[in-house]
Amino acid sequence: MNPLVEFCVSNLANGAQDAFEVLENDPNIDVLEYGCLSYCTRCSESLYALVDGEMIEAETPEELTKKIYKHIEENPLF
Secondary structure, rough: OOOOOEEEEEHHHHHHHHHHHHHOOOOOOEEEEEEOOOOOOHHHHHHEEEEOOOEEEOOOOHHHHHHHHHHHHHHHOO
């Protein structure tokens, strides 16, 4: 079972697209895009993704990607 990373389409448009593309190309991560994840306030303030249900926030796509990988490493599914 792979870690699940979920993105809001609005947040992708706000700048998270680069992080989405990096993670989508990783065969060890399942990445999904939703129309809305119901975190509108945070979505308008920063880049974010849900990793196995936990919110990860960052200011840049590069930082978001690093934080997601760090979270996955520190919280293995098994």
